[in-house]
Amino acid sequence: SLCFTSIEVPERLTVSHEALIKNGLADRCVSVPVREATDADILLVHSEEYLEAVKKTPYMTLEDLKEFTLQYGDVYFHPNIYHCAKLAAGAALQLVDSVMTGKVRNGMALVRPPGHHSMSSAANGFCVFNNVAIAAQYAKQKYGLKRVLIVDWDVHHGQGVQYCFEDDPSVLYFSWHRYEHQKFWPQLRESDYDSVGKEKGAGFNINVPWNKVGMKNSDYLSVFCHVLLPVAYEFCPDLVLVCAGFDSAIGDPEGEMCASPDIFAHLTHLLMNLAGGKLCAVLEGGYNLTSLPQSVCQTVQTLLGDPAPRPANLDGPCESALESLHCVRSAHRQYWSCLKHAGIKGDEEKSQEEQVWPEPPKRVTPPIRAALVLPNGVACPDGCESFGASEDADPVIVNKLRYVAAACNA
Incomplete structure (x- = not known):
């Protein structure tokens, strides 16, 4: 169970921002002004009844707030949280606007409260409004996007995002998460590898369960290279949104993983090759006040275009990660051409006919001053x-x- 008051603290944002300043990264970024999400924005994902209920929280007594909180799982309502949650969702939308209009190439929104556990009619797991899900719906509606990729590298399963898009083929949701055969929060059967989406959305929900702790850089890169990236290239998104939770980094009390902060430089770099570089990362978890700011800096520095650091000590995925990887590829083989022959050895010879191919499409160079x-x-x-x-x-x-x-x- 998550303990809100001891780990989801305001210092998460202050240490991250201070690290960006100290490392000279803040000066290299364009600061995007924040606005509150409107009712119409929030209603893209959440029910009217839920929004109206949350709207009343600033006027409740502490006793009423405690009672209101009890109907939801692992969340804490403060008199100011409605205002903060509107700003968190609004920041994600401002970032989407800035990227889609070309004002910035990419970006990261440092926000609290996080969002990926929040459901249509319920707060959950520290989350009030589902920032990234709202951003995806907003981008589709305002800019007419046909395909949005959501990559959730937080160590918890973002079930709120999954529920929002599980029957929607226009949004591909990928999440890896600590699972341990359903023993780790949120302990949902539908967080396992065989939850692939429903109806038209079948194949567009990819869950990679970590059934052991202590996963390393090799495990994370293996899943990216053998599951996410092949499918993402085939999906060909117009925009990439990242549920950027850094509780999947070393030292985090929730994740208990061993991936070093520089892995996020590589993950970010790999995702920047999609959607013409249009990438919006939105902060989710991350509760170690040392590895969190380090991971944020690694992500932002890569978004700024600096080369990723040289990877070291890569020794291939562990047995548990490999098992999950194969299970996911097997579950999704029927939906994606790139996984069709996963584990099957082909013995047909390719014909020697003369090959013809079109010229590569013209690449647009971003403006550099x-x-x-x-x-x-x-x-x-x-x-x-x-x-x-x-x-x-x-x-x-x-x-x-x-x-x-x-x-x-x-």
């Missing part, structure tokens, strides 16, 4: 614009550029 103080005698390169020294450039910027020029010449 860079400036440099050129050494004396060096001409301005083609495609660049030259500004004279007399044009009153900001001396702080000039000094920074001189430092860059000096470093390049060193």
Whole structure:
């Protein structure tokens, strides 16, 4: 069982933001202003009855709030939580708007409370409104997107997201989560590998259960490479949303996993190749105040375009991870061409006919602005614009550029 008051604390956000500043990453990001989610936004996922009930919480006595809380699982209502939950969902929507309109290439929303456990008519597992599910519906409605991929790397199963989209083929939901054969919270039968979605949504819900703790970088990368990425490429999403929970990192009291924070640099990098780089990560869990900010920084630095660190100590998936991986591939084989021959050895020879293929599609280069103080005698390169020294450039910027020029010449 989750203990809200001792681990889901405000410091989760403050330490993450401070780490971004300390590592010089905040200065490299565009800060997106936050708005509250409107009733119409929230109603994209939640029922009117539930929204109206939550709306009353700021006016309840503490006794009434305690009673209200008891009808839901593992959540705590504070007089201010309705306001915070509207801001959390609104931040995710602002990020989607910024990415879809091209104001930013990608981004991360640092929010509390989290969202992926919240259901249509119920708060659950620290979550009030389902931030990422709302963002997915909003993106589909406002921008006419046909396919949205949701990747949930939090260590808990985001059952709220699963329930929201389990019959919807326009949203592919992938979640790995600590499960231990249904002994770990939320202890749901439908969190196992054979819950693949319903009706038209069959095959669009991918659950990878971790049946042992102590999973490492190798286990995470194996699942990405052998399950998620092949299916994601075949799905071909217009937008990638990440339920970015970092309780799947080493040192977390909830996850008890051994994956190091730099693994999130690799996971992020792999997802950035989808949807033309349109990726919105939204914070979910993460309760170790050391590995959480480290993981956030690794994610943001990769979103900024820095190369991922060199992976080390990769030794292949453990037996338990391999078993889950094979079970998932087997359950989804009938739905995805890339998994059709999983475990089957083909013996037909390919025909030697002449192959014809179209030209690769034109790749659009994202706009990049860079400036440099050129050494004396060096001409301005083609495609660049030259500004004279007399044009009153900001001396702080000039000094920074001189430092860059000096470093390049060193």
